[in-house]
Amino acid sequence: MTTINNEKSSKLKIQMKGISKVFETEELETHALKNIDLSINEGDYVSISGPSGCGKSTLLSLLGLLDMPSSGQYFIEGQDVSDLSLDEAAEVRNKKIGFVFQSFNLIDELSVFDNVALPLRYDVERPTIETITKRVNECLELVSMSHRKSHKPNQLSGGQQQRIAIARALVANPAILLVDEPTGNLDSKSGDQVMDVLAELNKNGTTICMVTHDPRYADMASIQLKLLDGMILTTPVAQLAV
Amino acid sequence: MSLNSISISQTFQSIAYQFKQAWLGIRQKSGFISSIVLTMGLTLGALLCVLTLSYLMLYQPLPYPDQERLYWVEHNLNDDKGANRAGAFSYPGLVHFYKHQTTFDQSAMLMFSKDILISDAQQPTMNTTYITPEYFSLLDTPMALGRKLNQEEGNGSFIPVAMISYQMWQTEFDGNADILDKKLSFNQVSFRIIGVTAANFIEPELAEIGRKTQVWLPWDYNSLRSGYENAWGNVRYELAFVGKLATKFSEAQARRSISPFLNELWQGNVTEFDFYQGWQVVMDLTTFKSRILGDSEQRLYLLLGSIVGLLLIASANISNLFISRMAEQQKPLAIRAALGATKKQLFNSLFVESFILMSYSVVIALIIAWLGFYLLQSQLEMFLPRISELSLNLFTLSVALFLVFCFALFLAKLSSKMINYQALNHGLQSSGKGSGIQVSKRVRQLLIISQVAIATSLVFINLSLFDEAITEITTPSGYNIDDVIAIELSADTSLPRGGDESIALLSQIREQFKLLPSVRTVSQSSTPMGSYTSTLTNIKTDENYDVELLRGIDNKYFTLLNVVLLTGDFFTAQDIISKKEIIIINDVFAKALVGVNGSIDDVIGLKIKVLGNSDEQTVVGVVKGGNIPNVAFEPMQSYHPTWRASSNTLIKLNEGASLSREQVVNAIKAVTSKYTIFEINSLSDIRQQMLFSQYTTVVTTLVLTLLTLFLAAIGLYGVLSYSTQMRRFEIGTRMAIGAKKLDLIALIIKENTRSIVLGIFFSGLILLVLSLSFSAVVESYLTLQLITAFLGTLCLVILISVIACYLPLRQYINQPAIHSLKGSE
Numbered sequence A: 001m002t003t004i005n006n007e008k009s010s011k012l013k014i015q016m017k018g019i020s021k022v023f024e025t026e027e028l029e030t031h032a033l034k035n036i037d038l039s040i041n042e043g044d045y046v047s048i049s050g051p052s053g054c055g056k057s058t059l060l061s062l063l064g065l066l067d068m069p070s071s072g073q074y075f076i077e078g079q080d081v082s083d084l085s086l087d088e089a090a091e092v093r094n095k096k097i098g099f100v101f102q103s104f105n106l107i108d109e110l111s112v113f114d115n116v117a118l119p120l121r122y123d124v125e126r127p128t129i130e131t132i133t134k135r136v137n138e139c140l141e142l143v144s145m146s147h148r149k150s151h152k153p154n155q156l157s158g159g160q161q162q163r164i165a166i167a168r169a170l171v172a173n174p175a176i177l178l179v180d181e182p183t184g185n186l187d188s189k190s191g192d193q194v195m196d197v198l199a200e201l202n203k204n205g206t207t208i209c210m211v212t213h214d215p216r217y218a219d220m221a222s223i224q225l226k227l228l229d230g231m232i233l234t235t236p237v238a239q240l241a242v
Numbered sequence B: 001m002s003l004n005s006i007s008i009s010q011t012f013q014s015i016a017y018q019f020k021q022a023w024l025g026i027r028q029k030s031g032f033i034s035s036i037v038l039t040m041g042l043t044l045g046a047l048l049c050v051l052t053l054s055y056l057m058l059y060q061p062l063p064y065p066d067q068e069r070l071y072w073v074e075h076n077l078n079d080d081k082g083a084n085r086a087g088a089f090s091y092p093g094l095v096h097f098y099k100h101q102t103t104f105d106q107s108a109m110l111m112f113s114k115d116i117l118i119s120d121a122q123q124p125t126m127n128t129t130y131i132t133p134e135y136f137s138l139l140d141t142p143m144a145l146g147r148k149l150n151q152e153e154g155n156g157s158f159i160p161v162a163m164i165s166y167q168m169w170q171t172e173f174d175g176n177a178d179i180l181d182k183k184l185s186f187n188q189v190s191f192r193i194i195g196v197t198a199a200n201f202i203e204p205e206l207a208e209i210g211r212k213t214q215v216w217l218p219w220d221y222n223s224l225r226s227g228y229e230n231a232w233g234n235v236r237y238e239l240a241f242v243g244k245l246a247t248k249f250s251e252a253q254a255r256r257s258i259s260p261f262l263n264e265l266w267q268g269n270v271t272e273f274d275f276y277q278g279w280q281v282v283m284d285l286t287t288f289k290s291r292i293l294g295d296s297e298q299r300l301y302l303l304l305g306s307i308v309g310l311l312l313i314a315s316a317n318i319s320n321l322f323i324s325r326m327a328e329q330q331k332p333l334a335i336r337a338a339l340g341a342t343k344k345q346l347f348n349s350l351f352v353e354s355f356i357l358m359s360y361s362v363v364i365a366l367i368i369a370w371l372g373f374y375l376l377q378s379q380l381e382m383f384l385p386r387i388s389e390l391s392l393n394l395f396t397l398s399v400a401l402f403l404v405f406c407f408a409l410f411l412a413k414l415s416s417k418m419i420n421y422q423a424l425n426h427g428l429q430s431s432g433k434g435s436g437i438q439v440s441k442r443v444r445q446l447l448i449i450s451q452v453a454i455a456t457s458l459v460f461i462n463l464s465l466f467d468e469a470i471t472e473i474t475t476p477s478g479y480n481i482d483d484v485i486a487i488e489l490s491a492d493t494s495l496p497r498g499g500d501e502s503i504a505l506l507s508q509i510r511e512q513f514k515l516l517p518s519v520r521t522v523s524q525s526s527t528p529m530g531s532y533t534s535t536l537t538n539i540k541t542d543e544n545y546d547v548e549l550l551r552g553i554d555n556k557y558f559t560l561l562n563v564v565l566l567t568g569d570f571f572t573a574q575d576i577i578s579k580k581e582i583i584i585i586n587d588v589f590a591k592a593l594v595g596v597n598g599s600i601d602d603v604i605g606l607k608i609k610v611l612g613n614s615d616e617q618t619v620v621g622v623v624k625g626g627n628i629p630n631v632a633f634e635p636m637q638s639y640h641p642t643w644r645a646s647s648n649t650l651i652k653l654n655e656g657a658s659l660s661r662e663q664v665v666n667a668i669k670a671v672t673s674k675y676t677i678f679e680i681n682s683l684s685d686i687r688q689q690m691l692f693s694q695y696t697t698v699v700t701t702l703v704l705t706l707l708t709l710f711l712a713a714i715g716l717y718g719v720l721s722y723s724t725q726m727r728r729f730e731i732g733t734r735m736a737i738g739a740k741k742l743d744l745i746a747l748i749i750k751e752n753t754r755s756i757v758l759g760i761f762f763s764g765l766i767l768l769v770l771s772l773s774f775s776a777v778v779e780s781y782l783t784l785q786l787i788t789a790f791l792g793t794l795c796l797v798i799l800i801s802v803i804a805c806y807l808p809l810r811q812y813i814n815q816p817a818i819h820s821l822k823g824s825e
Helices: A056-063 A086-096 A112-121 A129-142 A158-170 A188-203 A236-240 B003-027 B030-059 B091-100 B134-139 B166-173 B251-258 B263-269 B288-293 B297-328 B330-338 B343-379 B394-418 B421-427 B441-474 B500-515 B573-577 B587-594 B661-671 B683-690 B692-726 B728-736 B741-773 B775-781 B785-813
Strands: A012-024 A029-041 A045-049 A071-076 A097-100 A176-180 A208-211 A223-228 B070-078 B084-086 B104-116 B125-131 B143-146 B161-164 B183-186 B189-197 B215-218 B239-245 B280-287 B484-491 B519-523 B532-538 B543-553 B565-568 B582-586 B607-610 B616-623 B637-641 B649-653 B675-682
Touching: A012 A056, A029 A056, A045 A056, A045 A188, A056 A176, A056 A208, A086 A097, A086 B728, A086 B741, A097 A158, A112 A129, A112 A158, A129 A158, A158 A176, A158 A188, A176 A188, A188 A208, B003 B030, B003 B343, B030 B297, B030 B343, B030 B394, B030 B692, B070 B091, B070 B288, B091 B104, B091 B239, B091 B263, B104 B134, B104 B675, B125 B675, B134 B239, B143 B166, B161 B166, B166 B189, B183 B215, B251 B280, B263 B280, B280 B288, B297 B330, B297 B394, B297 B441, B297 B692, B330 B343, B343 B394, B441 B692, B441 B741, B441 B785, B484 B500, B484 B683, B500 B519, B500 B649, B500 B661, B500 B675, B543 B587, B582 B587, B587 B616, B587 B637, B607 B637, B661 B675, B675 B683, B683 B692, B692 B728, B692 B741, B692 B785, B728 B741, B728 B785, B741 B775, B741 B785
Parallel strands: A045 A208, A045 A223, A097 A176, A176 A208, B125 B215, B161 B189, B543 B637, B582 B616
Antiparallel strands: A012 A029, A012 A071, B070 B084, B070 B239, B070 B280, B104 B125, B104 B239, B143 B189, B161 B215, B183 B189, B484 B649, B484 B675, B519 B649, B532 B543, B532 B607, B565 B616, B582 B637, B607 B616
16 A cells, blocks of 8 residues: 655545556456555655556556546545546546646647647636636746747747646646656756756645656655556655655 | 560569559558549449440431431421421421422431230330331341331332331240231231341431330321321421431531422412411421430530539549558658669559559449449430440440549659658658658648538539429429329221211210229310410400410319319300310419409400411410429410310329229220220329429439538548548647547537638639529529528538548547557657
């Protein structure tokens, strides 16, 4: 059992109980994740690392409701999200989860501003233009990209694009930021800058869960989980001892 | 072996290698192959079918010797104002022209008829043609058995012989080899069969499209000979003159030479008719080919236009498939380029690939065309001329080969244009992101716009024709024609025409009909569908009206057909017996006579004169108007009392009851043997026959509409499926940040709305240009109904566009978002 007890706050953001994921093809069953228990509290900065094929990405997609577990229970801020329809999952993702992808996944046709605003456009409550503008500007400010609002993503460097992606992930005030190899497509200088942004965000209270295979960046997280063959190896409690 | 032959054999080997490689390359892609072969097979099949038909109708020489010199002579009567009033020969005029003309080397007289084969127990009605023997040498008729009529059996010889068609031989006599010298009886004359035309003999369809003569009889036995031999004032549409123009005459010279030929003679013979005062005979000639083609050209161009439209859609479809395939082929192409393939070599392999695909398509196309010929021959024989000559011929095959070559070249050019040869060399080194071949957004939009534009135009044109035909079919006739049978009898030639004996016999026959259990009412009337247009004059005002005339109505006609009397009276039985000069008219005519402010009651007692008839007739009643197929909507109509010796009979049966030909034959036989059935039809069958072209239009336009929609749907699906596939990660990203299914469907639809709207706009332009350039043809179609057709078209096009937007998305939005994001790193 992996329990994360963060001293800063005890408010539970994410809780997984006995989560497994099995991929079935005609010939074989692959157990990508086996009986994962995981809790993340408000303000945590968790890194998940491990060798290729250990199940990191699968775990991240389950955390982000991009995929559904084969068994187990999953709660986000107390809400049971173990068994949602595709549209229900989309709504939860929109409100509670911010994604940062390795390849940024910005939409080339949209300006920086519109890219960042996109999650708000899918919000069922349909926020007003003023609310959207205000919020987008705040988030661009947070990643120091306000001056590039009307650019198109392909006019920016990789590091800048990733910072825009972070702003987009933050725009809907999610419960947690899920970050997938954020520096994988970046040179080391841009990578460092992006990591600094993340560290700064966490310092100001954003809960982050990051998948990375780079030990240098994994160390920047306050809680480090190691995955091997679909199971969590380390007992983070020990590392958290102050 | 010489150097030359070595290099030839090397070229051959290299071509064989290319074909093998190309086949191995595309073999894997069964979806690609089947989409292309199906689309092109169907479209090229339809194209080959219609092109062969067009070639046949417009260019292919008729299968007769010196066919370009074969002419049909027209005998026109022009009135004192020069307007053409009739286009047929009088009997004596025809015989005189046949005997004395010198413009044609060889000529023949014809009379198209229908006669009852008395020698058969069923007494069937046959298509007969009375001819002079030169007819068969003009056509060089091949024979299956026996011989043709010879000169000894010509005009005035009175030798009772007959020739029958191959089809008649097969159906009536089961192809019996002993058919020669057997007897056929028509009109109390027994004819000896002397020959059967060959199966491959194609009779020129001079009288009407699709009419096939079953029996040819000598001219001497035609029914007009006694009674019409001096009737210069009567023109008969069943009479015809055909001939081979003498070589010394050009067509223009011949026209000048025959034009005044009969004029003076005719005028000298019609002096007794005031009516013909100032009229002229103007003779003209038409080649067999244009006589047979008639006004079918328009139908042909309509078909051709639709098929070309389909071909455009299909071309856009397969272009799109090839473009997408090139995008997918970037890696193998890059490897080839890296190994040193030149641009030309890449082009060659693309050409071979598309050549193989087009060859497959053309094989399917030839099968489709062949099926199309069969369909045309079985369904449209009465609609388009020369259909029986249709077959896969050298023309079809040459066009097929030409199309294979053109399309293969076009597709290879298109594909090779997609290759950026420079970029290919980098293709292997880079990760594949952003480089290589992609279909630009502009090309995709153009494809959507063109598909929508062509499809909308075609569907609209077809739907408007469909709509018009449906309206004509469903227009209420105003009569109740259910369970009504029309019978026409044929009288023995020994029976004096119109005498008391025939009046008495006919009355007894009608009484006999009444005794049949299924019969409710019997009326001595013609069918309501047998009207013709004539000019009626209001004597008081001297104003003329073009009216649909229905002759031969008795006192029971209107009640039998449930026609409502608005004012005045129906005819009485006494009116018919005393041959009163009275008429009943319909409300439309009555309103035209009294003007907008008058009452239809005012027409009672009005005197009317029919053109060519000296007697005045008094209006006694006004009935509610009816519609006759192929006549202007709500025509003016007038009804005239029947001639007492008319054999036209209408029988109303009890609801749902039936009456067999045999029952009718027996009922007549019980009274007399001097009358036989000439024709028996239910009114609904007659109506259906009259609406044949409308039914054909309904089927053809429906098929074309469905085919168009089908091809356009495939095309739009192809473009959108490709562009959706290209946007997989974007769709995944949008899903990851919270887009729901409907958000994404709305996104794709919204993004394509512009192209679709533009497409619809361009179709409007296409239709405008078409209607301006063919304004004369289109004018009659421009009605309010077009709005329904247009709305219908819009709905269909929008529906297929929406479906084409949704289907490719389905695979992404109905699965967890991670499937769309996989591989995005």
